[in-house]
Amino acid sequence: MTRKGDLPTKVCATCGRPFTWRRKWARDWDEVRYCSEACRRGRPGAGRVEA
Numbered sequence: 001m002t003r004k005g006d007l008p009t010k011v012c013a014t015c016g017r018p019f020t021w022r023r024k025w026a027r028d029w030d031e032v033r034y035c036s037e038a039c040r041r042g043r044p045g046a047g048r049v050e051a
Contacts, residue, residue, distance in 0.1 A: 014039035 007021040012035040019035035034040040 012036075012039050014042055 009018050009020050011018050013033045025032050
């Protein structure tokens with residue numbers, strides 16, 4: 001069994017906080033950039049229409 005302290009971590013691209021690996025991200029860990037759905041929606045440039 002792996003301890004929580006031994007799991008890989010990343011830094012969220014929006015809020016800058018560190019977050020740890022989750023089982024639901026096992027297949028996509030290389031593509032995960034945000035710690036939560038709220039941070040993913042609040043990313044810079046999201047929903048803006050440039051004219």
